[in-house]
Amino acid sequence: MSTNSTAIYYQSDAYTTSKQKLMGRNAAGESFLRAYFKYDNSHNLYVYPVSLEDLDCFKRKAIAYNRHEPIECITKRSLTKLVDVGNLFVPGPGLDQFAHERCFSGHNSWSLCGITHTTSSINAMDCISSLATAPIQEWDALICTSNAVKKHVNETLNSQFEYLKYRLGISKLVLPQLPVIPLGIHTSDFHFTDSEKFSSRNTLGIDDNSIVILYTGRLSFHAKAHPLAMYQALELSSKQTNIPIVLIECGWHANQSIADSFTEAAQRFCPSIKVLHLDGRINKNRSLAWSSADIFCSLPDNIQETFGIVPIEAMAAGLPVVVSDWDGYKDTVRDEIDGFRIPTLIPEEGLGADLMQRYSLGIDTYDMYCGHTSSLISVDVLSANRAFTKLIQSPSLRVKMGASGLKRAREMYDWSVIYKQYDDLFNHLNLIRKSSVLNDFDKQRFWPGRVNPFQGFSDYATNQLSLNSKVSLVDDDFQITFQRYIDIKDLKMVSFASYILPTHEEVKCIFNNLSKAPMKACDLLIPFELKRRPFILRTLVSLLKFNLIKLV
Known part of the structure; x- marks a missing residue:
């Protein structure tokens, strides 16, 4: 605690x-x-x-x-x-x-x-x-x-x-x-009964003979995961196994142009695969997708990714995972235990300076910067194909890896563990x-670069009020002076700055003491609490401004 x-x-x-x-x-x-x-x-x-x-x-x-x-x-x-x-x-x-x-x-x-x-x-x-x-x-x-x-x-x-x-x-x-x-995740959110799984597949029109591959998340070829590696690997596995494969893409496209690009690529590079699209922003659709799947796939190749939570969600759903060996996936998914991590390749360190320069200068947008870099990062298609084929052909391997991932998700990534x-x-x-x-x-309690105005602009004025400055009332009559203060304070052009104005009692105290004789500022502060003295000292300048007191 x-x-x-x-x-x-x-x-x-x-x-x-x-x-x-x-x-x-x-x-x-x-x-x-x-x-x-x-x-x-x-x-x-x-x-x-x-x-x-x-x-x-x-x-x-x-x-x-x-x-x-x-x-x-x-x-x-x-x-x-x-x-x-x-x-x-x-x-x-x-x-x-x-x-x-x-x-x-x-x-x-x-x-x-x-x-x-x-x-x-x-x-x-x-x-x-x-x-x-x-x-x-x-x-x-x-x-x-x-x-x-x-x-x-x-x-x-x-x-x-x-x-x-x-x-x-x-x-x-x-x-x-x-x-x-x-x-972390709330692992119980991803538990589905056999009847729920059967019902979900029935709702989506998926028969028992088909193997369902699930991708969930943002559908963006330039800013999340380029789908060609997944499409090509699944097409190869379909031909090698002769088992019907259904790919569920449960996510969302930023616009229709990107959606059309996904459709075009799938039709051309995985024509043997039945592709279903679900809007992943709708909770019901996410539940349908998780409870229908046999295998989870996520092959990001993008530098905007840092952790990647969906493989853990898949593990919590008891699914074996096929993921790229990339960023946070390296920590969360154990290769050949919870699923397969597919090798990735990136250019040498010195070969990206022009991309950062274009982005920094505003030549490229952030989306284009991500798109350019991801276009130069590869996910091994043949390794992904081999991983899919192994899992598609072996129900026991799917069960084994799914159980391993489920145990790992509950023991290491549930919020009950992570929040601690x-x-x-x-x-x-x-x-x-x-x-x-x-x-x-x-x-020292100050914000560098935020110099207080009376320090930063001190040379703007002729003089500064100090503790040794001596002041007196302009009009020796205390009552007249105080009433004049009230009249001035009532002006909108004065009252707007109420935060910096003293209380009536404080003003009375100042005027009462000055009605007896001119005084140094340091002596005027004596009746006030220590924490109020800096406030009262600067208040004297306001009273000078209003021509209620004067320097002597």
């Missing part, structure tokens, strides 16, 4: 699959939030919403998941509440803004924890690079969902370090923890933070 709580930075878009343009990060966020409500043991729920609408959405979801504890809302006006919470979870890699916000409360006031999704976009790479220069601390963390993505994060940070070393002569970086914690790793991480960060000792520089 946590010794500290965790607040969720909440923008509803990051935690829902109820949208047309459904991305992997949305599914991962929704699944995480469900786990948070199910497994977090805090007595209160803490949320840092982007808007009031997001707060309402969070509250509705909490109730839907049977969490009725008090919900503590954190806003930019109340960030110091995070001191008692201990941790802030951000559903992405962009921690720099949150680290700068924390500066005003102290660098060791709470811990920040982000997570990688895609790391190939300019935005994601900039977020990762900024970790080197933002006030990130060792009690912060960026969760890497796979060992492959951690390697990319380190490559990006090392590149930034080399630049800063050359440019500024730095000798070290303070970086966040980079733990590898995979995405989050919990352990949050506690570990708290221990580091609470035992930290800040140096004199880090004790």
